[in-house]
Amino acid sequence: MAGTETYTLNMGPQHPSTHGVLRVQLELDGENILSAKPIMGYLHRGIEKLLESRTYVQGVPYTDRLDYVSSMNNNFGFCRAVEELAGIEVPERAEYIRVIVAELNRIASHLVFIGSLAIDLGASTGMLYTFRDREEILDLFNLVCGARMTFHYIRVGGVNRDVQPEFIEKTYKFLEHVPVFMEEYKKILLGNEIFMSRLKGISKMSKETALSHNMTGPNIRATGIPYDIRKVDGYSVYPRFDFNVVTGKNGDNWDRFNVRYNEIFESAKIVRQALDGLPEGPFMAKVPKVLRPPKGEVFSRTEGTRGELGFYIVSDGSTKPYRVHIRRPSFVNMQGLNDMCRGYLIGDSVAAFSAIDPLMGEVDC
Amino acid sequence: MENLTVGAAAEWIRSVILLILGNELLTDVVMKFVGLGACIGVILTAAIVLTYAERKVCAFMQVRLGPNRVGGRFGLLQPIADMLKLMSKEDIIPDGCDRIVWALSPMLLFVPSALIYGLFPFDEGVVFADVNVGVFLLLAISSQSVLPFLMGGYASNSKYAFIGGMRTVAQMLSYEAPMVFSLLGVVMITGSMRMTDIVAAQAENVWFVLLQPIAFIIFIISATAETNRTPFDLVEDESEIVAGPFAEYSGMRWALFFLAEYANLLSISILTTTFFLGGWHGPFLPGVFWFWMKVLFMVFVFMWFRWTFPRTRIDQMLSFSWKVLLPLALVNMMFTGIGVYVWRSMM
Amino acid sequence: MFGKGLITGMRVTLKHFFGKKETFCYPEEKLPMPERFRGGHLVIDYKKCIACQLCSMACPNQAIELKVVTDAQRKRHLTSYIHHMGRCMFCDLCIENCAIHGLHWDQNYEISAYTRDAFDYEVLTDDDRQYLKEVMEAAAANPAPPIVPKKPAAPKPAEAPKPEPKKPEENKETEVKPNE
Numbered sequence: 001m002a003g004t005e006t007y008t009l010n011m012g013p014q015h016p017s018t019h020g021v022l023r024v025q026l027e028l029d030g031e032n033i034l035s036a037k038p039i040m041g042y043l044h045r046g047i048e049k050l051l052e053s054r055t056y057v058q059g060v061p062y063t064d065r066l067d068y069v070s071s072m073n074n075n076f077g078f079c080r081a082v083e084e085l086a087g088i089e090v091p092e093r094a095e096y097i098r099v100i101v102a103e104l105n106r107i108a109s110h111l112v113f114i115g116s117l118a119i120d121l122g123a124s125t126g127m128l129y130t131f132r133d134r135e136e137i138l139d140l141f142n143l144v145c146g147a148r149m150t151f152h153y154i155r156v157g158g159v160n161r162d163v164q165p166e167f168i169e170k171t172y173k174f175l176e177h178v179p180v181f182m183e184e185y186k187k188i189l190l191g192n193e194i195f196m197s198r199l200k201g202i203s204k205m206s207k208e209t210a211l212s213h214n215m216t217g218p219n220i221r222a223t224g225i226p227y228d229i230r231k232v233d234g235y236s237v238y239p240r241f242d243f244n245v246v247t248g249k250n251g252d253n254w255d256r257f258n259v260r261y262n263e264i265f266e267s268a269k270i271v272r273q274a275l276d277g278l279p280e281g282p283f284m285a286k287v288p289k290v291l292r293p294p295k296g297e298v299f300s301r302t303e304g305t306r307g308e309l310g311f312y313i314v315s316d317g318s319t320k321p322y323r324v325h326i327r328r329p330s331f332v333n334m335q336g337l338n339d340m341c342r343g344y345l346i347g348d349s350v351a352a353f354s355a356i357d358p359l360m361g362e363v364d365c
Numbered sequence: 366m367e368n369l370t371v372g373a374a375a376e377w378i379r380s381v382i383l384l385i386l387g388n389e390l391l392t393d394v395v396m397k398f399v400g401l402g403a404c405i406g407v408i409l410t411a412a413i414v415l416t417y418a419e420r421k422v423c424a425f426m427q428v429r430l431g432p433n434r435v436g437g438r439f440g441l442l443q444p445i446a447d448m449l450k451l452m453s454k455e456d457i458i459p460d461g462c463d464r465i466v467w468a469l470s471p472m473l474l475f476v477p478s479a480l481i482y483g484l485f486p487f488d489e490g491v492v493f494a495d496v497n498v499g500v501f502l503l504l505a506i507s508s509q510s511v512l513p514f515l516m517g518g519y520a521s522n523s524k525y526a527f528i529g530g531m532r533t534v535a536q537m538l539s540y541e542a543p544m545v546f547s548l549l550g551v552v553m554i555t556g557s558m559r560m561t562d563i564v565a566a567q568a569e570n571v572w573f574v575l576l577q578p579i580a581f582i583i584f585i586i587s588a589t590a591e592t593n594r595t596p597f598d599l600v601e602d603e604s605e606i607v608a609g610p611f612a613e614y615s616g617m618r619w620a621l622f623f624l625a626e627y628a629n630l631l632s633i634s635i636l637t638t639t640f641f642l643g644g645w646h647g648p649f650l651p652g653v654f655w656f657w658m659k660v661l662f663m664v665f666v667f668m669w670f671r672w673t674f675p676r677t678r679i680d681q682m683l684s685f686s687w688k689v690l691l692p693l694a695l696v697n698m699m700f701t702g703i704g705v706y707v708w709r710s711m712m
Numbered sequence: 713m714f715g716k717g718l719i720t721g722m723r724v725t726l727k728h729f730f731g732k733k734e735t736f737c738y739p740e741e742k743l744p745m746p747e748r749f750r751g752g753h754l755v756i757d758y759k760k761c762i763a764c765q766l767c768s769m770a771c772p773n774q775a776i777e778l779k780v781v782t783d784a785q786r787k788r789h790l791t792s793y794i795h796h797m798g799r800c801m802f803c804d805l806c807i808e809n810c811a812i813h814g815l816h817w818d819q820n821y822e823i824s825a826y827t828r829d830a831f832d833y834e835v836l837t838d839d840d841r842q843y844l845k846e847v848m849e850a851a852a853a854n855p856a857p858p859i860v861p862k863k864p865a866a867p868k869p870a871e872a873p874k875p876e877p878k879k880p881e882e883n884k885e886t887e888v889k890p891n892e
Contacts (some may be wrong), residue, residue, distance in 0.1 A: 011525050017604035031528070031679060058772035061803035095855035120604045122595055122676030126724060128427035132734050146748035152803045160804070161748065187724045188673070194596050195675045346528070347678040350605050385873065426725040428734040673725045 006034060008225045008228035010348075011223050013042045017120045017350045020360030024337070026349060033349055035228035038334050043364040050248075051324040056082045056291045057156055059321070064150035066328065067362040069112050070103035070305040071361035072098075072141075075154035080158045080235065081300035081311035093281040094158035095237045100171070100274045101141070101153060103267040106139040109305035110260045110267075117257060118189055121198050125190045133181045136174050143345070156291065168275060180262070190261065199254040203340035203352045206251060213335040214282040217307025218259045221357060223251035229303035236302075241273045256355040292319055306357055308332050330362040375399075400493045404482040412624045413444040413633040415664065418586020420666045426626075451623075454616035462613065463520035467560045470517035471614065471621035477509040478628040485635050486561050488645045499560040500552055503636075504545055509592070510629070513535045514600065517610035517622075532679060533600045536590060539686040540597075542588030544587035546694035547580040550701040551640050574641040579697045581641045583690050588633040590682070592626070594667060596674040596683055631673075634663035714852045718807040727755035751821045753833055754795045757814035766804035767815055775799040776806060783848050784855035790836065791844065797823065798831040 012023035021042035027034040049068060051059040062077040064071040076098055083090060090098075112131040113186040118126030138148045144167045145153035145160060153160050189195050210223045220227050226245040231237045246262040247257025294317040307329025314323040333356050340352040383392045417432070420443065425517025436442025439644045454691040458464070470622060475597055484503050496502055511534055518530015551573050552558055554564040574581045590597035611622050638644060638659040647655030677685070734742065745751070768776040779792040807815045825831060 007524065008530075016607060054772050056806065058770070060800050061772060061805070064801075092680065116471065118675065122598065122602070122604060123674060125427050125672050126439055126675075132428055135734075142749065143746045144748070146746065146750040146803065146804070150801065150803075152786045152801075160808075184724060187717075189675075192721050193714055193717045196717075197681055198675060198678060345680060346676060347599075347602075347606050347676075422729070425729045427733070428728050430733050430735050430737065433737060465752070669725065669729075671720060673721045 004029070011349070018353060019116065019358055021164040022353065022358060022360055022363070023031050023354070024341075026341070026346070028346070029176075031345045031347075033341045033344055033346065036338050036349060036352075038337050040331070040334070040360075040363050041359045045119050047365050048324045048326060052321055055319045056222070056293070056321065057087075057287075057326075060155060061150065062150045064152055064365060065328065065361055067109075067306065067309075067330065067359045068149060069303060070105045070109040070357055071103045071149065071151045073152060073302065073309065076102050076153065077300065077304065077309045078311050079154050079156050080302060080342045081298055081313050081341075082291070082293070084300050085296065085298040085313055085315055086156075086291060088285050088287060089170075090158055090285050091282045092237070093162075095284045096247050096274050096278050097159045097163055098284060099237055099241075100158075100163075100271050100278075101144070101151075103135050103270045103274070104140060104171070104174075106305045107271075108134045108263050110264050111137075112185070113260050113264045113354075114185060114189070114257070116357075117351070118195075120350045121195060123189065123192075123195065126185065128307045129181070129184060129188065132233070133177070136177065140167060140170055140174060143170065145250050153285070157287035158282070162283045168278070171271065171275060176262065177274045179183050182264060184260070188208040190257075195338050197253065198347070198351060199257055199355075200252060201250070202253045202344060202348050203256075203355060204250060204252045205336060205339060209339055210251065210336065211333075213339070215307070215333050215336050216329050217304070217333070218256060218263065219307065219333050219336065220307055221246060222248035222255035222259045227262055229301055229308055233301065237274075238270075240277070241270045243267075243270050256357075260357075288321055289323040292317060302326070304329055306359065306362065307333060326365060328362045330356075330360075331365070334358055334363060366389040367700050376632055397493075401483075404493055405479065406488065407487075408479055408482060408624070408628045408631070412627045413448075413619075414584050415627045415630060416447060416623075417441070418446045418664065419668055422665065426669070426672045428596060432537050443574065448620070451616055451620040457613075457615045459522060459613045463522070466516050466619075470513045470520060470610070471618045471625075472509055473516065474513035474625045476622050477506050478625040478632065480506050481649075482628075484560060485632070486564055486639060486644060487656055490563060495559060495561050498558045499557040500548060500563075500604065501562075501668070502542070504548070507632075508537070508541055510625070511612035514610050516618070521610065523613050523615040525606045525608075526610050526612045527604050529600050529602070529612070532602075532606075533593075533610065535679070536593075536597065536599060539683050540587040540590035540690075543583050543690035543694045544591065546691065547577075548576045548640060549694075549698050550580040553698070553701050553705050566637060567643040568646040569593040572641060572643040577641065577701065578698070579693060580701075581637075583694050583697070584637065584641065586639065586690060587645060587686070588707060589667060589670060590686070592629045592633050592667070593654060594630070597669040598676060599679055599682060602676065630667060631660070634660045635665065637663045735860035742743065745819050745821065748868050749819045749821075750804050750817055752796075752823055753808070754793075754806070754835045754875040755816055755818045755842075756790075756793060756835050758790070758836065758843060760812045762791060762812060764811050765812055766786065766809045768860040770802065770805045773799045773801060774865065775801075783850075786859075787847075787851065788855050789844055793835040795833045795835050796831060797833055798828060822875035853858040 006027055006029045009026045010023060012018040012084055013021040018024065023042065023353055025037040025039060027036075041101045047062050054062070060078060061077055063074040066135075082088075111134040115127035115130035118130070119126070122286065136296050139152070141151055142148050144163055145151050147153075155279070159206045173189040176238050207222055207223045207225055210220050210225070216227065224247050226247050228245040230243075230244050243266045244260045246266060249258050295317045297312070297314040298309055301308050303309070308327065309329055310327030312323075312325040312327070313321050316322040337352065337356060338357070341349045344352070375396075379392060379396055382395050382399075383389070386392050386395065412516075417440075421431045422438075423429075432443035434439030434440055434443075435446045458467070481503055484496065484499050484506075486492040487496070513514065514533035515530045516538075518526045518528075523525070551563060554576060555563045556575065557563065557566075563573075572649045589595075593600045599609075601606075601611060606612070611619055614622065638656065642663070645652030645656040647658075763778070763780045765778055765780065768778050770772075775796045777794040777796065778790060779790070780788050781786050781791050807817070
């Protein structure tokens, strides 16, 4: 009598759809997934330790390398933590500029999400379209800070340089363009029946499970919990802007996709309001050349594109932080992978990786 | 105009050979080889043209420029460069593979893909073997391509390849059925399984795409699945199982898979043209022009599908075949039967 | 109706099939880089440089390796300025910390190379070396008077020969000036 056996399939670290060097050990029964175990550490660079061996100001470019698709948000989080630690008051114009670039970066990151989900489901054309439109944002960043990926624009105490009138003009033009390309994605992806059937009802997760896995960001909002640090904490100048927290209902991949899709509109709304209300004034606070924050510790959290991005910094009063710990949303969200894959097919596992939207730079740190 | 047809060209070649050999029987034998060579020539040319076309179509739909380096601004020599690259690549044989089966798989896959070209009517009287059970033979041959996929998947000693091989069997077997039943409608109207008769029947009346629109759609969908192209490319599915059965092949062996894929793409386009779009028939221009125009249009449509749609999932794909396409094909066949009966009794 | 979305999607791709393409033929068409673009090789205004080594100290990765000589007039000059591009993060901190705003990028993004050695880029040009030679000779011809050993200056000689890259010397508060 021939029996059936389960078998293990190693997806990754070199695999076309694991978003870098994620390795997932799938326990399979035919095409059905029994368990999925993410194995991490292939991109570990020891960023926390690197930050501890550099001064506070020198540490900022390293945070670019955490979540390299939304570097502005990482710079923002780290600089906020250092400012809180050192008691630096950031000028209003700087806060507005920070919000503008952070939200633009959120749009860029969500576009990468849409594109990578599309290509993981086999629609490579959708990916090219999102990357085409992301290019506009990267060009804006290139204009304002001279880099397209690792920006190092938001600094301790403000931003590196003031925005040019050209940047503001071009950003307005980009905002005009947002509904146009979003409509196109709607036509080619969102309204596509195959795309829908691949995502609807797949990788369902209840509110309780999501909470117990400590998931944050779009992943928890998809389950229906309106948890957005921008609203919960109201840090920076976010309380001044009118925007909605997008939530889903069922907590399936379709909701995860839709939450991000609609967040692009909300981010665009914030950028527009911030541009309209951009005050005059300095863009950099008076920061001592050699920054020695007083002894103490701080945990500062911001809403990164992938969830709650927290920086825990302990200062011993010297020029370098004594200890830095980063709460990386991608890493924490990966805990939900097993629950999202179990009981579904191999094809769904790929969609589940994409829907969590992990970034290995941030997972391994 | 009469001299421009392929038939006239064949006649001319025949007369030349007859002049050289001076023996009728010998000439016929040689002519068979000429026909064989022509079929192989069509396949090889198709592989070159279609790889280039696919890259360009893909690029244009993705707002890119596509190949634009080798051979001028339009990259016309790109397929040659690709071919040279593939030939110069190292032939990697994976550890622990079943050597003989593994090596046989790409060659065997190419055989059914090439064999069915013998049955295609390219133009008036231009058909290598005009068999009276043409449609039946055609489907019988093309269904043989399941086995090499399974062989490659099994022999590679790789889990990805094995999953791909198993998927092929499931997919090809399920889509064979609606494809056959959709063609039966055409056969019923014509009353013959001979390919030339089917084309002739369309020339007398109308193209079968108008008489059998549902069968046409079913045929297109199952043809896409049979050729493993998006949205049904679960066999090679690069984002899930990397490349399925091809995962462990490199260089020329992989190129044979590739060749078979494009041969299949072309043959499925030719089939659509023959069964539903009136074959070589068309006004003003010689038949061969019409034939290739229709075929290339169908190729474009298949490429268009590929670069627009996401991929389905294996369970959705199979249930779509058995629960939607097959009943639809059967219903279509029933109504065709009634229609044919009514038409015949009215005549 | 099932299939409507599929047709809509096909319309979009067909539109782009005939539409304008977004990519460029790169080596022939080069995109202009904005004025703030960070990238390429470092360029130093050698005549202004006071060899203060602030750039090297500001670098988080120790990517800048300097060799400094002191001429007869006790002025410091650079003899070598090696930019280890393989370690560089292009974070701009060196340029922002330059005391004389004499450092900038040449904005050439085609800096890839075949060997790792090619990434140890010497910033100083032959003209700069010629200038250094002239200055050194001029200083030698007119040396400064020797220092009266009144103040032994215990900490200073210890720091001067071996500049530790990460330890800033001065401790007073100054405003961070963005270099524009």
